[in-house]
Amino acid sequence: xxxxxxxxTDPASSTAPAPxxxxxxLLEAAYGYAxxxxxADLSLRPLATAIGSSPRVLMFLFGNKDGLVRALLAxxxxxxxxxxxxxxxxxxxxxxxxxxxxxxxxxxxxxxAAEHRPLLRLWAEAYARSLVExxxxxxxxxxxxxxxxxxxxxxxxxxxxxxxxxxxxxxTVALAVLRGALLDLLATDDQVRTTDAVRxxxxxxxxxx
Amino acid sequence: xxxxxxxxTDPASSTAPAPxxxxxxLLEAAYGYAxxxxxADLSLRPLATAIGSSPRVLMFLFGNKDGLVRALLAxxxxxxxxxxxxxxxxxxxxxxxxxxxxxxxxxxxxxxAAEHRPLLRLWAEAYARSLVExxxxxxxxxxxxxxxxxxxxxxxxxxxxxxxxxxxxxxTVALAVLRGALLDLLATDDQVRTTDAVRxxxxxxxxxx
DNA sequence: AAGCTACTGAAACAGTCGTGTCAGCGAGGG
DNA sequence: CCCTCGCTGACACGACTGTTTCAGTAGCTT
Numbered sequence: 087x088x089x090x091x092x093x094x095t096d097p098a099s100s101t102a103p104a105p106x107x108x109x110x111x112l113l114e115a116a117y118g119y120a121x122x123x124x125x126a127d128l129s130l131r132p133l134a135t136a137i138g139s140s141p142r143v144l145m146f147l148f149g150n151k152d153g154l155v156r157a158l159l160a161x162x163x164x165x166x167x168x169x170x171x172x173x174x175x176x177x178x179x180x181x182x183x184x185x186x187x188x189x190x191x192x193x194x195x196x197x198x199a200a201e202h203r204p205l206l207r208l209w210a211e212a213y214a215r216s217l218v219e220x221x222x223x224x225x226x227x228x229x230x231x232x233x234x235x236x237x238x239x240x241x242x243x244x245x246x247x248x249x250x251x252x253x254x255x256x257x258t259v260a261l262a263v264l265r266g267a268l269l270d271l272l273a274t275d276d277q278v279r280t281t282d283a284v285r286x287x288x289x290x291x292x293x294x295x
Numbered sequence: 296x297x298x299x300x301x302x303x304t305d306p307a308s309s310t311a312p313a314p315x316x317x318x319x320x321l322l323e324a325a326y327g328y329a330x331x332x333x334x335a336d337l338s339l340r341p342l343a344t345a346i347g348s349s350p351r352v353l354m355f356l357f358g359n360k361d362g363l364v365r366a367l368l369a370x371x372x373x374x375x376x377x378x379x380x381x382x383x384x385x386x387x388x389x390x391x392x393x394x395x396x397x398x399x400x401x402x403x404x405x406x407x408a409a410e411h412r413p414l415l416r417l418w419a420e421a422y423a424r425s426l427v428e429x430x431x432x433x434x435x436x437x438x439x440x441x442x443x444x445x446x447x448x449x450x451x452x453x454x455x456x457x458x459x460x461x462x463x464x465x466x467t468v469a470l471a472v473l474r475g476a477l478l479d480l481l482a483t484d485d486q487v488r489t490t491d492a493v494r495x496x497x498x499x500x501x502x503x504x
Numbered sequence: 505a506a507g508c509t510a511c512t513g514a515a516a517c518a519g520t521c522g523t524g525t526c527a528g529c530g531a532g533g534g
Numbered sequence: 535c536c537c538t539c540g541c542t543g544a545c546a547c548g549a550c551t552g553t554t555t556c557a558g559t560a561g562c563t564t
Binding site: 129130131141142145150151 | 550551552553554
Binding site for chain 2: 214217252258266272283286291
């Protein structure tokens with residue numbers, strides 16, 4: 087009885103034990119479903135019928151519901167990390183004049199894009215939930231994204247501004263304004279005001295030093 | 296059969312139809328419960344037993360679960376508005392030199408206080424949920440708090456900076472950095488880094504103009 | 505042909521959910 | 535005394551939850 091691939095936490099090997107075509111296929115379908123329905127009141131039967139499967143199969147492939155949610159969260163995080171990695175490539179070697187201001191404006195153009203709205207709503211939901219309920223499938227999600235973003239922002243700071251408390255404060259304020267403006271945008275859909283605000287902040291960052 | 300006080304939407308009268316001592320008493324108890332358990336998986340039976348009541352009574356006093364959640368959300372918003380009102384009193388008449396920077400630092404000292412952590416977690420949860428599920432009990436929560444805060448920040452801007460797109464952008468960036476830093480603080484509990492960031496932002500706001 | 509692996513369908517399990525029903529309590533006013 | 539008003543307990547209803555059991559089926563390997 088093989089039962090349960092469940093993608094465990096690295097069995098000594100470096101790569102995960104082959105997600106199996108069907109696994110990724112259903113994960114992708116479930117991800118699409120989660121993007122428009124949210125994760126809060128996700129339940130197996132409606133999801134399964136929507137993606138043309140059955141609760142039995144989801145249990146088989148993901149172990150249990152927590153496994154499914156964890157897989158969906160990881161899937162969402164992959165989208166986020168994909169963008170961050172593309173961001174991270176940008177700074178060429180030896181160049182020192184990457185200002186946080188440029189990065190902020192660039193990141194904002196991605197955050198504000200209408201096609202990313204579902205992903206970012208899902209992100210907000212997972213973030214908030216992992217604050218309220220630090221155990222279970224959501225554990226550490228908020229913390230993880232903060233670290234991801236701060237790391238990538240650090241790589242976009244000039245080397246001599248990167249270290250020390252001042253550098254950390256600069257990254258933190260850049261991240262804060264991006265996330266705050268994102269929350270605003272998600273609630274009000276006021277793209278011009280929020281974009282003006284981010285541009286204003288970028289101007290402040292360039293001016294003061 | 297009197298059944299259902301349910302606090303309807305203003306029956307022509309200005310004030311609500313007397314919340315009844317028991318109503319407010321149980322609401323307060325339920326609010327305390329929600330502050331530590333969150334609203335996501337709130338359910339009547341555990342809540343009722345925890346606060347020494349019964350589902351029957353909660354149904355009687357709040358109509359249904361949505362009514363209860365709405366009442367809890369309104370209760371949380373009252374805490375928020377109480378602070379905003381105290382903030383709003385500050386600017387004396389005729390004074391024009393209230394800079395947003397001062398307000399930002401003052402608000403942050405309230406947001407960062409450890410005793411407000413449960414309220415702010417609840418706030419984040421309600422905010423995110425109202426984004427994903429714009430109907431039902433959560434409807435409009437995110438939008439409402441954005442408007443509340445922007446209004447109060449506007450009252451703290453010098454009169455000649457208040458109007459126009461530039462003024463709106465200033466308020467928006469102030470709100471954004473506060474909320475972004477709050478999200479960071481809730482996730483990482485790193486009070487010194489987030490506070491440094493807010494102070495840095497206040498310095499930027501004062502310096503640039 | 506046999507056997508193993510990956511996957512699937514149907515049905516049932518026990519539990520929880522919100523809600524409704526029917527009755528009954530104590531207190532205050534006529 | 536009785537009758538209404540605000541509140542409450544006990545219980546059951548139907549719907550839905552995650553999960554399990556049992557029984558497969560299709561494909562590849564030996």
